[in-house]
Amino acid sequence: xxxxxxxxxxxxxxxxxxxxxxxxxxxxxxxxxxxxxxxxxxxxxxxxxxxxxxxxxxxxxxxxxxxxxxxxxxxxxxxxxxxxxxxxxxxxxxxxxxxxxxxxxxxxxxxxxxxxxxxxxxxxxxxxxxxxxxxxxxxxxxxxxxxxxxxxxxxxxxxxxxxxxxxxxxxxx
Ligand code: RP5
Numbered sequence: 001x002x003x004x005x006x007x008x009x010x011x012x013x014x015x016x017x018x019x020x021x022x023x024x025x026x027x028x029x030x031x032x033x034x035x036x037x038x039x040x041x042x043x044x045x046x047x048x049x050x051x052x053x054x055x056x057x058x059x060x061x062x063x064x065x066x067x068x069x070x071x072x073x074x075x076x077x078x079x080x081x082x083x084x085x086x087x088x089x090x091x092x093x094x095x096x097x098x099x100x101x102x103x104x105x106x107x108x109x110x111x112x113x114x115x116x117x118x119x120x121x122x123x124x125x126x127x128x129x130x131x132x133x134x135x136x137x138x139x140x141x142x143x144x145x146x147x148x149x150x151x152x153x154x155x156x157x158x159x160x161x162x163x164x165x166x167x168x169x170x171x172x173x
Contacts, residue, residue, distance in 0.1 A: 007032060008051075008062070009036045009063075009064045010038075010051060011067065012067035016068060019090055023127040026127025037051065041067065041073040052079070055077070056082075062086065063081065064127070066089075066123065067089070068100045069092055069095075069100060071090065074088075087126075097118035101115065
């Protein structure tokens, strides 16, 4: 039987979970397996190294790494594995997440990290992007992605209709 795809989800602190939960929700929706770990590039550097060099052996196809501030986790993991690494920059109180974004996205040539946007929408997109990477080898996920887009467009059309109706009522008053 073919191996089931699996995502390695790692974050710098448990304080990142309320954001990274958005990734988990997407993966749950698509029925993709994942593990969650809290590992800090700075507070537990040896663990970060161990996680990255063993990522393939752990059965992961894609790594999603969320971190905030001096957000080096995704980059450190990417430096030690050939698996694709998606970075999620946390929204920070001190600098609004720009610190996390720059730390995640400004990788030196040769060591790519696919950085998403700051915060919850970035975390959600990390889940979708990971599924898109997996879908090249798993046709069932491709089908689910097509349905996801269709449902999303239908939801927007519904919102547009509702808003138009609300505005119509308002002008009648
Ligand atoms: C980063 O430091 C973590 O990814 C987190 O976003 C940030 C703050 O961590 P805590 O002080 O909340 O544990 O490494």
